Amino acid sequence: DIVLTQSPATLSVTPGESVSLSCRASQGISTSIHWYQQKSNESIRLLIKFASQSISGIPSRFSGSGSGTDFTLSINRVESEDFSVYYCQQSYSLLTFGSGTKLEIK
Amino acid sequence: EVQLVESGGGLVQPGRSLKLSCAASGFTFSDYYMAWVRQAPTRGLEWVASISYDGGSTHYRDSVKGRFTISRDNAERSLYLQMDSLRSEDTATYYCTCFNYGTDYFDYWGQGVMVTVSS
Numbered sequence: 001d002i003v004l005t006q007s008p009a010t011l012s013v014t015p016g017e018s019v020s021l022s023c024r025a026s027q028g029i030s031t032s033i034h035w036y037q038q039k040s041n042e043s044i045r046l047l048i049k050f051a052s053q054s055i056s057g058i059p060s061r062f063s064g065s066g067s068g069t070d071f072t073l074s075i076n077r078v079e080s081e082d083f084s085v086y087y088c089q090q091s092y093s094l095l096t097f098g099s100g101t102k103l104e105i106k
Numbered sequence: 107e108v109q110l111v112e113s114g115g116g117l118v119q120p121g122r123s124l125k126l127s128c129a130a131s132g133f134t135f136s137d138y139y140m141a142w143v144r145q146a147p148t149r150g151l152e153w154v155a156s157i158s159y160d161g162g163s164t165h166y167r168d169s170v171k172g173r174f175t176i177s178r179d180n181a182e183r184s185l186y187l188q189m190d191s192l193r194s195e196d197t198a199t200y201y202c203t204c205f206n207y208g209t210d211y212f213d214y215w216g217q218g219v220m221v222t223v224s225s
Contacts, residue, residue: 043218046211046213087150087151089212091211095210
């Protein structure tokens with residue numbers, strides 16, 4: 001199975017800062033990576049598909065980049081509602097998820 | 107508004123069975139593949155099983171093959187997961203989700219239902 005390693009496990013930031021979350025695949029997966037947000041007591045939400053493609057209804061401050069093995073989810077000027085856990089998922093071979101990055105308030 | 111509402115979770119003893127249900131609304135149910143994804147505290151998110159538009163094709167992760175059965179009723183707009191021979195490692199929150207075949211990312215998710223396997 002393809003293993004996805006997310007880093008850091010926890011990221012402490014102040015609202016208004018911009019951040020980058022990393023997801024590294026154990027082998028090349030082209031751009032078959034997708035990003036999700038999980039808030040406590042809410043449904044998981046799709047943020048970005050195929051590494052960099054936007055999703056209708058998702059704020060433009062969320063963006064994605066990367067190909068091959070290294071991928072990044074960027075949040076431009078973090079807002080209070082963004083503090084949650086973020087997961088990457090690959091669809092290149094079977095379906096696997098990363099272990100998540102928790103974005104918390106500093 | 108898309109809604110996926112899971113039900114049927116609870117506490118069950120090892121070796122027993124449980125059936126999860128998911129009621130869908132707000133989208134054309136029969137246009138989507140459906141899946142169950144689970145989340146255990148120590149293992150993160152795991153895809154469990156998927157089913158095609160008409161139920162004719164199903165896929166399972168190795169650890170649940172032969173024990174879990176995914177099914178759907180398009181007329182009722184419902185998805186199911188029959189879980190037999192449950193093990194402690196099946197303890198998790200189970201999410202109902204949908205995706206388009208060939209893209210394999212999950213468009214919408216339910217709130218999840220907790221399954222605890224313990225004696």
